[in-house]
Amino acid sequence: MKTVTNQVDPALAPSTPSPGTEPVIASASLPDTLEALHVNPATGLTRGGVEASRKEHGYNEVAEQNEHPILKFLGKFWGLSAWMLELIMLLSLVLGHYSDLAIVSALLVINAVLGFAQERRAAGVMATLRRRLQVSARVLRDANWQVVPARELVPGDVVRVRPGDIVPADVRLLTGTVSVDQSALTGESKDAHKSAGEVLSSGSVVRRGEGNGVVLLTGAKTYFGRTTQLVQIACPKLHIEAAIARLVRWLFVIVGALLAVVTVLSLVRGTPLVEMIPLVLVLLMSAVPVALPVMFTVSMAIGSAELAKRGVLVTRLSASEDAATMDVLCVDKTGTITMNQLAVTGVIPLEHATESDVLFAGALASQEADQDPIDLAFLVAAKAHQVFNGVPAVTPVSFAPFDAKNRRTEAVVEQNGQRLRVMKGAVRTIAEACGLQPAAIEALEARVSASALKGYRTLAVARGPEAGAPELVGLVTLYDPPRPDAKQLISALHDLGVPVKMLTGDALAVACEIGTGVGLPNIRRAADLKAAAAQTGNPATDLLGGADGFAEVYPEDKYLVVQHLQAAGHVVGMTGDGVNDAPALRQAEVGIAVSTATDVAKGAASVVLTEPGLTDIVALVEQERTIYQRVLTWVINKISRTILKSAFVAFAFVVTGEFVVSAFAMLLLTFMTDFAKITLATDHVRPSRKPETWNIGGFVAVSVVLGVVMVAEALLFLYLCWSRFDLAPIHGVEDKPLHTFSFLILLYFAVFSVVSARERRWFWSTRPSKSLMVALAVEALAGSILGLVGLPGLPSLPWEQMLAIFGYALVSCLVVNDAVKVALIKRLVPTAVV
Template sequence: MGTPPDDSHASGAPPIQTDVVPGDIATVPVASTFADLRVNAGTGLTSSEVSARRETYGFNEVVDKKGHPVLKFLGKFWGISAWMLELIMALSALLGNYSDLAVVGALLVINAVLGFTQERRAAGVVKALRKRLQVSARVRRDSNWQTIPARELVPGDVVRVRTGDIIPADVKLLEGAMSLDQSALTGEATETDMETGDVLPSGSIVRRGEGNGVVVLTGAQTLFGRTTILVREAQPKLHIETVIAGIVRWLFIIVGLLLSAVLILSLIRGAPLLEMIPLLLVLLMSAVPVALPVMFTVSMALGSKELARRGVLVTRLSAAEDAATMDVLCVDKTGTITMNQLTVTEVTPLEHATKADVLSAGALASRESNQDPIDLAFLAAATANRVFDDLPAITPVSFAPFDAKTRRTEALVEQNGRRLRVMKGAVRAVAEACGLKPPALEALDARVSAAAARGYRTLAVARGVGENTPVLLGLVSLYDPPRPDAAQLIATLHGLGVRVKMLTGDALAVALETGRGIGLPNIRRVAEVKGACGTADLFTGADGFAEVYPEDKYILVRNLQAAGRVTGMTGDGVNDAPALRQAEVGIAVSTATDVAKGAASVVLTDAGLTNIVALVEQGRTIYQRILTWIINKISRTILKAAFVAIAFVVTGKFVVSAFTMLLLVFLTDFAKISLSTDNVRPSRNPETWHINRFIGVSVLLGIAMVAEALFLLWIGWTRFGLATNDEALHTFSFLMLLYFAVFSVVSARERSWFWSTLPSKTFMAALTADAVVGTALTLVGLKHLQSLPWWQVIAVGAYALIACLIINDTVKVLMFRWLVPGAGARLTGPKAMPAE
């Protein structure tokens, strides 16, 4: 490679030529590139040069264009809920009800302000989390290799890229060769081969190969006007959205049938049609989930923020929701279950080789800049044994990184005028490359098995001259101890109903030894599953699989899903990306490549499984809050619609006005946003969105509340004079529905007795404010709301409390025990494991 003269850093040097067009960059020779960029390939830039260039060129990033906040705010006036309110405003103006027009207009604006504010806060949480998920780059500065965020690169930085990396800027390749996937940039799925002198475009993915390069363009000046893909923000439709869509559809059908009956009876009785339309629209609106988007967004954002505090970054808000239903988790052994800190524990020279021969050849087939644990173990052992002290100078010629197909790494070096080929890798793969036949292979397998029985991983090292067949020099045993907390964490996940399956490329014997120590004793070869019939049986009895190639992970995920399992997958490499994308919960571990992080929906910042436990628990917490909202929404919608419709049929009057119903919808729906902060005990078992039985409980609770509300109305009608005073009737019905809403959600938040857990302070404050404000509004003389005697107000509140927290709560507990066994089991209850 070319190196500029020593005075290339001298003052008065010409400015950096980073404004050349892409075609010029590709044709300029490497030596000229160094001269233009004023950089020494051997030392890289100095800290002062980096600072000076950043002042000129800024950070290596393209600033995202954001929508104008005013336009986003105006967007809150568009949608089903907003259209309903706007239609009511238009009808109120048409009928001359200007006070209703003013109030509905105020509700519309407040609705928009609340929704806009909460979504902005949630977006801020996501933005803060994404800042922590950055593409990294290996860069040489001040003569040292270091890893930095890609946004800190400047033109002239010398970088190293490997398989699985996203090219962090436009980089001219100085040495090495590789195959790039540019589909994210060009849309073409075919790979492109790159050689020394080629320009690697920003955002491309290295599929095979590695090499060193120099950054030529950064930020908005890159070939495609972008730096890197920080997060592949796939935004699949949430499972809960499908559930809610079905629920709302049926609620509309139910409400529509009731309102059709009311409309027909009104026409028969000769009621003015124009006066009925606003109330009919408001009743229909009772089935629209007005605060649903805000509640879900806030709940997901708060959960994601809590997860970030515990070392889990989510790349989309719905990731935690997916984790609630996960019942199988496939995890890598190395780096997740084990420490990923390999050390050479035993060297076995073969035939005429020496220990120094084995270690030196293994070290030459390693690269420190790759920061690979196996490479670092060989290099550390070679240094500790000083194997290169008495050897002639060795010049690297080429290096072929580990390939999952050949299962080895190779290097070509020059020593004393001759070229040596060195390699290290899986014992059988290297032995076959050396021409060994079955009898010798079986003897080697016996040695590998003996080492594996002690938990050691064994690699083979070989060396040859030129293109001649290499000679097997010896075996090297490595040890990667399990993490101290691995066994306990796997037991914890089992206690949460999540089956853990260990995946490793190691031989079966090594995997068995590791598995026995962490509570996963039944490990099988992955070949037993591939192409076998009855794979469900194999998955049921297996605690993991050995001899797994990266592409096998995708097959395992698909088979688990075909068996009806909601699957999580951890991964770290580029070949893990398809499996991470396929799994319902794709988890990139702390040491993952940029491609793996982009494909995953969750990124761990700390090593090990501890944070996965937090992910599962937080996901189930969010699920329980959303389920509470569903149960409460269904039951209250049935209460409001059926109560008004049946009361009209019986009395010939609308027991609530359009204004009071709108006020009720606004007060109660937005108070339920506080459910996103409620204290919840996650369940012991994986959740499921097959919630027909929960809906059945909700319908029964709604019917019970309708009967109770009609009975209370009968009392008021016959004893309190409501039959002759419409405004008192409206107030009475308004307070009754308000108090039922407040107390029913206190019951709905628990699948067991309502006192089983203490609500959060925010939730209780919101409900208290809801009741106090609603009651106070009946005392200030608002239209259609006449103040009632204090004893009637207390009587209505006490009746609602007894009905919801005693009668209906008992009905709820009995129905859950009958229809949804185990629904009340939470983390404080006995452990339960679902049968596989």
């Protein structure tokens, strides 16, 4: 064999094509291509040849063009929160408040650094997940077929493409005929038909047919200048964004109304307007969800990383909230409920055939390179029975893979100079191809039904001359046993409020046998669903609601099932693996590509499993409900504390005629509390036992009541301490103890209200995470030190007064307010305490 160098002949090198022309390499002949690449199509490249080619051409990937980190950091100084801070800085400069200017500048920089650091961390996690979702390819190396990541392909590699594959590089077909979808690359919606010698462009999708090809160009050298990316992280508008946008608008209305009253009264009392503007801006800023983007991003990154450890890769942000609200899950039987380890359990010869004849024909109608479970089961059985021993050599001529429309595989082979046609597939399909009469077909199906009652799947095998009707030679039963944990996990999902519906192409009897064994006894035919849907005034959703699954399902039927469930108001999860599953996976709110899925199915899904079975789906539901609860805690706390800060300042001004807290103190408070709440992303949360919903009107009502109660408590304490703590301001003195008092009471209320709000039951029901406890402790300690030592504009307070403020806030939040919270939630949101 020649030494493999994999150097591309200059004549084959790609050039920049002008519009409407093909690159030069597309016009080279097949023999010239193989000669230039120094590859033997029967054995593929050697390990040494692959390594030498990779040193020359690199990996089959295109470097991502990421935004420069400095530009991303500078972007943190642009936005509503940043604008308000910068305006406060400008006003401080104009008014000559240089200490305020310095501190606000420091807070602005700290805000940018924290946000940038956390988002970089989250981006790193998501980049790792994307790398795990790279396209795989079947490649022939050292005469052995293997599956490798597409990025490891090099020019000269011999690959096999099948329906559902994304072509991983520019490939010239060696054998076979395929139809490919090039719409993502050329904009043409019509499939292109390619035969031996033609080029398949990187990024196109194989729709029908299969064949072997040789890799011409990889990475940035491909015609389109890049490898197709399997997963595009979509950024649709999330339900949570819409819900929080509505909340923020209402918070602005509430705060704006209160401040309007304060402004009018200030002007009546002769307070200089320019002195009021900084405080007004700070109070308006309190309605802005400063920490939410970072908290949500960190929560998502932590959740995604945790799921990735368990074999669940979340590829679209919308899947996180949808998985939390999902209330029905449709699953494939094979590989999800069963082991996906088909084995031949019986051979039934017909007429004058023998078991060896049946296995011999069935093995010829199979293809090892496809790694199809049914094909492998036939090949393993044929090898075990040694059916090829002593048989004249057989040369493959053509092979037609399984197609959902004809439900069979078919091959033409040559033996002793004669061509033989063999096929295997669904019993009725093969029987009709053999020309059997309806009575004979019914008799065959009766025999199949007996096997199906045991959970066996039966296929028919036929052979005959290349031209003319084949002869049915026998039946073969296969069995794919249920996974040992399937019944337990289906029960676990049901307990989480997510009923499972099994979808399978198997006959009804087989589906019922498997379904009964895993706790899904009520299985119906897909034809019943379609018939009910076609009847006017007969809602198919009733049929769906009462069924545990459907048998005899074609891939396109899955899309119908998803549509009907969504029409009934369900949030649907759907598992799939084939190219024909892609529409259903895309339509479902939570499309889940199983571990054996094709590249197209993975691209259409929002979640990809790397391990078989349902275990990871249970983990997905629980993890995303945990994230939901963390975000809900933030929402509850944000509403109540925004009402507390704005209403406390407004009503105190109405009563005392004084601004009880300075703009600087309020600004410091906002950042200390908001960024401590980022650690809510790590909090220990008990996921709900029922699907979540973003119809959170009950929780909003609870939050508003808690906010009003805290305002009343803070004003009451201010009244009690006005004379005892000598808080009355002295005319002409800027450092007012009143400012420090108000700063501390708002700070301590913020700390303890988080401890209460994080739990829907009594606050001690679960322990906060270490990160959250440390953050809250540091926040309280830092505020206490500031109150004890003092700063310009925040004079020190005696420790006895600080201790009294601390104790009052603790009792108010963790005794009185916690009892109010529990009572309100039981009344307004009873499902939250289940």
